Structures are given as structure tokens and as C-alpha cells.
Amino acid sequence: MLSPRRAIVAAAFILTVLFLLSRSHNAETPIRTAKPAPAAQDSKTNAAPPNRPAPAAAGRPAAEAGAAASNKSPSGQKPMMDISKLPLREQLAHQYPYVLESKFPAYIWQTWKTTPADESFEFREQEASWTELHPGFVHEVITDDVATALLRLLYAGVPDVVEAYRALPLPVLRADFFRYLILYARGGIYTDIDTSAIRSAIEWVPDSVPRNSVGLVIGIEADPDREDWAKWYSRRIQFCQWTIQAKPGHPALRETISRITEETLRRKRSGELNDTATLDRNVIEFTGPAVWTDTVFKYLNDGRFFNLESGPAGTVDWRNFTGMEEPKKVGDVLVLPITGFSPGVRQMGAKEYDDPQAMVKHDFEGTWKPENERHIGEIVETVVTEKPKKEKPKA
Secondary structure: OOOOHHHHHHHHHHHHHHHHHHHHHHHHHHOOOOOOHHHHHOOOOOOOOOOOOOOOHHHHOOOOHHHHOOOOOOOOOOOOOOOOOOHHHHHHHOOOOOOOOOOOOOEEEOOOOOOOOOOOOHHHHHHHHHHHHOOOOEEEOOHHHHHHHHHHHHHHOOOOHHHHHHOOHHHHHHHHHHHHHHHHHHHHHEEEOOEEEEEOHHHHHOOOOOHHOOOOEEEEEEEEOOHHHHOOOOOOOOOOOOOOEEEEOOOHHHHHHHHHHHHHHHHHHHHHHHOHHHHHOOOHOOOHHHHHHHHHHHHHHHOOOOOOOOOOOOOOOOHHHOOOOOOOOEEEEEEEHHHOOOOOOOOOOOOOOOOOOOOOOHHHOOOOOOOOHHHHHHHHHHHHHHHHOOOOOOO
């Protein structure tokens, strides 16, 4: 039997051996850290790329920068670091890195003044259509109060974003900003509350397109092939934002969030956010489909994310998408034809709700939207019923 003194000596010896073994093991196999994504490294500068990309129709290969080098799931623990001193885009990239080869998360996000549990909830059929066509998905209708708390949690490490969201004075501005923020942090599908699902999101990406090569699915809201298109729409091709599918961390969402955050904080400092009447008239450009469309096109032409060396020089613009009737993939972005998310508008080549390409039905009934945000529903009615004689015949 060991004496107490010998027991203490033996225990000390065993602990010493274990300590030395542990140090030896750690020296041979240090903790691995995730390689910084190229998007985060290059976001220090917003300089235009030296070359221009070829049009999508030319079939040039294009790949998100992280796809080749760092779109693998990190094999080691991400080191703790203070990101508060980094530029906004780098903060966002560090907080939610983009992994192209991951799956689309099974989330459906919506926002409204009340939830389906409230007796006054107005959109039961539309809301139920998403649940019925997406069994197994997490489907959330987020109220304003819950949205604020949720975003404070998700973006605690990027306080400028939280400050910008809370500073927006109109519900439509916060609703627009929310969709980009929730998709960037969690991914999945965002869809406006007045939108019904016609087909499951499983059918949005054609079988011929590998799902691990797509990080963003968008639709065309407007393709006005009229000479006076600028009287009715803000862009010649306008991407809709009432329904978007994305993987977390997508660079187009990151740039949209950065633009809105920076502009909101600038307006807050200058006192412009107090002029709600002006804000109400400029929602499309501030947080709506105009800024979304501009950012997507900027992304498709950004040499930091795409291979610009093969194919003839050119800019990806509205000409690559006008009149299209089948989905078109450019890099990691899948663009559905206007029938996809805007069926039944009875112009611009959009087909009816029973067409195989029709994926969602948008009703333009969200009463939180200002008049200038209900553009398609009202414009279609005006153009079709009141102004057919004023249209110039096509050449």
C-alpha cells in the first residue's frame, strides 16, 4: 500500500507525463484555420476589374471566386478575431462566408405585421401554399418586433447593419432590407406575404443544372420592350425581389446589404431619414428592385468573382436576358424567365399561371407597400386597358 507521500509523487509524475505528451501532440498538429475567402480579401478595394466579361449568351465560363479555392467547408476552427476595425464588406464576409457547393437551406422566410396565429392574418391561402409544397422546410412569418430582435442576434458582430436597420423609418424599407439580411445570414427562400407558391422550389433549378453550382436564384420582374419603358420602370431589365432563393453569404447579397447600410447611415447623419415623404417616393432606388438589379449586374461583371479571360470582351447587361423563355445560368446565378416569378402580367412575354415555367404568383396586395412599389400590378392594368393605342408599332 502506497504511503500518502508516495501517492502524491506518483500523481505528480503521471500529470507531468500527460502534460508533456499533450504539448508534443499540439506541436505536431496545430489547430488549422480556415483560409480567408478571396471575396473578403479583395473587398478592400472597389476598383473596376481590368477586363470586361463576355456576354452570357457567349457561354463564357464564370465561377464565383471562392468556388475554386475556398468554397470547401472549413476543416478547422475559425480563429477568434476582432472584426470591428475591418471594412463593412469584410466584416460581413467573415461573419457569413459563402460556400457555393453547400445545399440550399430548407428555410422559407416571410415578414408581416402579424403571424398566422393571429385571427386578423390576411394571407392564409398564400402562406399555406408554401408549407404545402415544401414539406420538411422551416417556414417562418416574422413580425417587425421579432425581425428587429432576430437581426440584432444575427448581426451582433456587424453593428453598423443593426444600426441601419433600426434607423429605417418606413415599414417597406425595413421589409426590403430584411429579405437581404435574412438570406445572407441563413439562406433559403424569402418571399413576400402576398405571394403564392405554384411549384416547389425543388423545380426552380432545372435538372440539367447542378444544384451545387448555383448560389442564387432570381426572376425577372419586368422586361419592357417598349420605347417609353423608362416612363413605367426604373430599369430596362428589372429583377424582382418579392421572391429570392439564396445560399448564405452570397456576394450579391453582401454588396446589397453594404450599399443600403452605407446609404442609410449617411442619410441618418444628414437628417434625410426624417423626410419620409421623399423616402416613400424613392423606395425602389433606395432598398427596392432598382438597387437589387444594379447590384446583381455589378456582381455578374465583377472580375473578383468571375473568370473574365475566356470568350470575347463584353458586359453582361439587359440584352443577355430580354425575351428569354428558359432559365439562364450565369456563373453561380440562375435567372428564371419572366414567367417564373411574374406570370399572368399579360405583357412582356409573360405566360399564364399554368405554364410549366410559372413558379410563384405575386398578388401585389401587401398594404405596407407605397404606391410606387406596386408598379407591375398597376402598370399592367393601365397599359392594357387605357393605353394600347399609344404604343408605337414594332419595327
